[in-house]
Amino acid sequence: MTQSNWSVPETEVVQRIHERLDADGTDVLATIVDVEGNAYRRPGAKMLLDEAGDGVGSITAGCLEDELLAEAQSVRERGRPKLVTYDLMEDEDDVWGLGVGCNGVIDVLLEPLTDAYRPAVEAVVDGRDVAVLTVLEGDGDSFRRGDRVYYRPTAAALETPAGEPATDWPETLAEPAADLAERGRADVVEITHRGERLTVFIDGLAAPDELVVFGSGHDVGPVTELAAKNDFRVTVVGFRGSVDLADRFPDADATTTTAPAAVDEAIDLDDRTYAVVMTHNFIDDRLAVEQLLDSGVPYVGLMGPRERFEEMLEEFTEEGRSFDDETLSRLYTPIGLDLGGGSPYQIAHSIVAEVLAVANDRTPKHLTAREGHIHDRVSVDSEENIPST
Amino acid sequence: MTQSNWSVPETEVVQRIHERLDADGTDVLATIVDVEGNAYRRPGAKMLLDEAGDGVGSITAGCLEDELLAEAQSVRERGRPKLVTYDLMEDEDDVWGLGVGCNGVIDVLLEPLTDAYRPAVEAVVDGRDVAVLTVLEGDGDSFRRGDRVYYRPTAAALETPAGEPATDWPETLAEPAADLAERGRADVVEITHRGERLTVFIDGLAAPDELVVFGSGHDVGPVTELAAKNDFRVTVVGFRGSVDLADRFPDADATTTTAPAAVDEAIDLDDRTYAVVMTHNFIDDRLAVEQLLDSGVPYVGLMGPRERFEEMLEEFTEEGRSFDDETLSRLYTPIGLDLGGGSPYQIAHSIVAEVLAVANDRTPKHLTAREGHIHDRVSVDSEENIPST
Incomplete structure (x- = not known):
C-alpha cells in the first residue's frame, strides 16, 4: 500500500467509498468497532481494501493493514461480513508489536462494500449527519451479523437502507444514534430486544466541519491546504473578481466571490462553521x-x-454597533x-491548530x-440503561 | 506567480537561491530588512525573483509581490542593489491596503543575486549558522550599499565573501552577528566607524532545526510531511531493514536504518535536535x-x-537507570x-505544533x-551601545 x-x-476515505459503491462487493470495508486499551485509531476509523490488494485509509499505524488485506480476501470470497479481533496485548516483540504496540485489543468489522452502504456516504458527501447501525452479534433468529439500518436526524427514526421504517429494530437505539451522529463518534451497544440479545455497532458520521476563509492572497493557500488535510470542508471567499480562486487554491472544496457586505447571504453560517x-x-x-x-458561528x-x-471596535461603536x-x-x-x-506554513499551522482546538x-x-x-471517551446508554423493547 | x-x-527558498547562484545577476533577491508597525513577515523574509517574472518565497501576503517584480526589473537593468520602502500605513482602500493592510512600513533590499551570496546559502545547506552583513547606507566614501561580509561562528570574525578577514569593517559588529546567526533573526544596526555613519543589515541564517523521527509505519508520513513544510530538516530512522524509508517518506531530507541500541552513534544529537x-x-x-x-536533546x-x-520507567528502574x-x-x-x-493528519498536526512550540x-x-x-522582538546593541571604532 x-x-x-x-x-x-x-x-477522502468517504469519497473513495462513494466512488467504489458501484463495484458492488469486490471492495471490502474495514471499520474499527471497538478498542480496549489504547490504539492509534478510534472506533469508526475506516479502510477500504480493493481486490488488487491496495487500501485507502488506516486502521492502525501500518502493520495490521497487511493482515487485513488477507482477511479482506476471505470476506470477498465468502461474501459475508466478518468480525475480527486483533489482540495487541501480546508480547511486544511479536508481529503485532512492531506495527501497533499500544497494548490494545481492536475489533474490526470487515464487510463487502455494497449499495446498502450508499445512504451513509451520500449523507456525508451531501454534508448531512448520519448514524449507521450494524448488528455485530445476535443470539436469535431475527438478526444476523451485518444487518443494517440508518438514523438520519431529519427522519428522527431508524430506517432501512431503502429508506423504509425499520419497524423490527429496537427504537430505543434512535437516541444514542442521534447523539453519535451529531458528534461523529462510534460505539457498541448491547441490547435485549424481543428476547434476543443483540450487539449493535453505531457508527456516527458527522458532516465535516466547514472552514470558511475570507481572502484571496497567497497566504490563504497554506491555510486551505492544511485545513483540508485535517478534514475540514474548505470554502474560500473572495471579495474581488480579479483572482481565479479555484485555480489559486486547488485544495479548497469550494470558492465563491461576493460583496463584502453580503457575506451572510452568500455563505451558510451555522454552528459548525469556522x-x-x-x-x-x-x-x-x-x-x-x-x-x-452576528451569525453566531463558534x-x-x-x-x-x-x-x-480595537480600531474596528471603535468604528463599530461610532456606528452604534456593540x-x-x-x-x-x-x-x-x-x-x-x-x-x-x-x-507562511508556520502561520497556517498555528491557525489550523487553533481551529482544531476550538472545534x-x-x-x-x-x-x-x-x-x-x-481520546474522548464516548458514553451513551448501554444495555443497563436502554430498556429492552 | x-x-x-x-x-x-x-x-526551499534557500535551496532555490543556491540553485540560481550560477545565473549570476539575472535573478534578483528581495529581503525584508526592516518593519515598522506590523507586517505579515519578519525581517529576513526572502523572495527570489527571476527574469521571467516568477518568484519563489514571500515578502507579504501577496499583493506587494507584483510591485517587487517591477522593481526587480529595474535592479536587474542597473545591476545595483536598491532599498525600497513600502509605506502600508496609507489608506486601507489603496492598492497596498488590499495586499497587506497591517499598518506597517516595510523596507526591502533588492539586489542582483551573484556569487557573493554563495557563502550564505552554502552554510544553510550544510547545516551551519551564518550571518550576512550588508551595508544599507553609508555617508562616506569607504562603503556603498550592498557591500557585504559574513560572520561564521567557527571563524568568530567578519570575513569577505572570499573568506578573507574583513579588516576594514567594524569588528564590534561580530557580537550582534553571532547572536543573530544563532537565533536566525535579522536586524538593522547603525554604527559610526572611522568617522563614517553606516547602516548595516545583519541577516542571521540559522541552520534549520532537525526533527528526527524514529519509526517506519505509515503514520510517520504525515509527521514528516508537515515538519518539512514547517522548515525542519527531517531524518527518519528505521530499526528494520525491510522498508525502503526514502521511498516511503519522500518528504524526509534523510533516512537511515540502524540498530535500536546504536542510535546515539548513528545520529547527530544536539541542542537543535527534536x-x-x-x-x-x-x-x-x-x-x-x-x-x-541521555543525549540532552531539548x-x-x-x-x-x-x-x-510509566512501564518504561519501571524497567529503567529495574535496570538501575534513573x-x-x-x-x-x-x-x-x-x-x-x-x-x-x-x-493521522490531525495527530501529525498536533505533534508538529508541539515541536514548533518547544523549539x-x-x-x-x-x-x-x-x-x-x-513576533519576538529582536534586540541587539544598536548605535548607542556599540562603541564607534
Whole structure:
C-alpha cells in the first residue's frame, strides 16, 4: 500500500467509498468497532481494501493493514461480513508489536462494500449527519451479523437502507444514534430486544466541519491546504473578481466571490462553521467580522495585530454597533495558537491548530499535561440503561 | 506567480537561491530588512525573483509581490542593489491596503543575486549558522550599499565573501552577528566607524532545526510531511531493514536504518535536535528514549499512552537507570498538543505544533490570550551601545 493512500484525510476515505459503491462487493470495508486499551485509531476509523490488494485509509499505524488485506480476501470470497479481533496485548516483540504496540485489543468489522452502504456516504458527501447501525452479534433468529439500518436526524427514526421504517429494530437505539451522529463518534451497544440479545455497532458520521476563509492572497493557500488535510470542508471567499480562486487554491472544496457586505447571504453560517478572516483589507475584514459575529458561528479568527481589531471596535461603536462579551469571546485575534513560527506554513499551522482546538472544545496545552485519556471517551446508554423493547 | 512557489517552506527558498547562484545577476533577491508597525513577515523574509517574472518565497501576503517584480526589473537593468520602502500605513482602500493592510512600513533590499551570496546559502545547506552583513547606507566614501561580509561562528570574525578577514569593517559588529546567526533573526544596526555613519543589515541564517523521527509505519508520513513544510530538516530512522524509508517518506531530507541500541552513534544529537519516537515497538521505543534522554536533546516526544512510558520507567528502574526531573521534563508523552483530532493528519498536526512550540520556547495558548507582540522582538546593541571604532 502506498503512503499517499494511507494518510489521506478522512473525508477522502468517504469519497473513495462513494466512488467504489458501484463495484458492488469486490471492495471490502474495514471499520474499527471497538478498542480496549489504547490504539492509534478510534472506533469508526475506516479502510477500504480493493481486490488488487491496495487500501485507502488506516486502521492502525501500518502493520495490521497487511493482515487485513488477507482477511479482506476471505470476506470477498465468502461474501459475508466478518468480525475480527486483533489482540495487541501480546508480547511486544511479536508481529503485532512492531506495527501497533499500544497494548490494545481492536475489533474490526470487515464487510463487502455494497449499495446498502450508499445512504451513509451520500449523507456525508451531501454534508448531512448520519448514524449507521450494524448488528455485530445476535443470539436469535431475527438478526444476523451485518444487518443494517440508518438514523438520519431529519427522519428522527431508524430506517432501512431503502429508506423504509425499520419497524423490527429496537427504537430505543434512535437516541444514542442521534447523539453519535451529531458528534461523529462510534460505539457498541448491547441490547435485549424481543428476547434476543443483540450487539449493535453505531457508527456516527458527522458532516465535516466547514472552514470558511475570507481572502484571496497567497497566504490563504497554506491555510486551505492544511485545513483540508485535517478534514475540514474548505470554502474560500473572495471579495474581488480579479483572482481565479479555484485555480489559486486547488485544495479548497469550494470558492465563491461576493460583496463584502453580503457575506451572510452568500455563505451558510451555522454552528459548525469556522471562519478565518484574512483579506488584509481593513474595510473588507470589518464587514466580514461584523456579519460573522452576528451569525453566531463558534469561531472567527482575524489576522492582524490586536490593535487592528480595537480600531474596528471603535468604528463599530461610532456606528452604534456593540457586541456582548459572549460574542466577542468567539473572536480570536491575533489569529492562531502561539507556536512562535513566522513563515507562511508556520502561520497556517498555528491557525489550523487553533481551529482544531476550538472545534474539539480543547484548551491548547501539551497532552503530557492533560489529565485522563487522550481520546474522548464516548458514553451513551448501554444495555443497563436502554430498556429492552 | 503560482501559489506553490509562494508558499514554499523557507528552506526551499534557500535551496532555490543556491540553485540560481550560477545565473549570476539575472535573478534578483528581495529581503525584508526592516518593519515598522506590523507586517505579515519578519525581517529576513526572502523572495527570489527571476527574469521571467516568477518568484519563489514571500515578502507579504501577496499583493506587494507584483510591485517587487517591477522593481526587480529595474535592479536587474542597473545591476545595483536598491532599498525600497513600502509605506502600508496609507489608506486601507489603496492598492497596498488590499495586499497587506497591517499598518506597517516595510523596507526591502533588492539586489542582483551573484556569487557573493554563495557563502550564505552554502552554510544553510550544510547545516551551519551564518550571518550576512550588508551595508544599507553609508555617508562616506569607504562603503556603498550592498557591500557585504559574513560572520561564521567557527571563524568568530567578519570575513569577505572570499573568506578573507574583513579588516576594514567594524569588528564590534561580530557580537550582534553571532547572536543573530544563532537565533536566525535579522536586524538593522547603525554604527559610526572611522568617522563614517553606516547602516548595516545583519541577516542571521540559522541552520534549520532537525526533527528526527524514529519509526517506519505509515503514520510517520504525515509527521514528516508537515515538519518539512514547517522548515525542519527531517531524518527518519528505521530499526528494520525491510522498508525502503526514502521511498516511503519522500518528504524526509534523510533516512537511515540502524540498530535500536546504536542510535546515539548513528545520529547527530544536539541542542537543535527534536526527536519523535513512534516505532510502536516497546523495546525499540525504550532503547531510543533512553539514548535520547541521555543525549540532552531539548525534545523527546513519545507516541502512546502515559502508562506505556510509566512501564518504561519501571524497567529503567529495574535496570538501575534513573533520570532526574530536568531530563524527564524534556520527555513529552502522550505526544502532541491537545487539539482533539484523531485522524493521522490531525495527530501529525498536533505533534508538529508541539515541536514548533518547544523549539520556539512558547507555552501553547491562543495568541489572543498572549500579552504583547506576536513576533519576538529582536534586540541587539544598536548605535548607542556599540562603541564607534
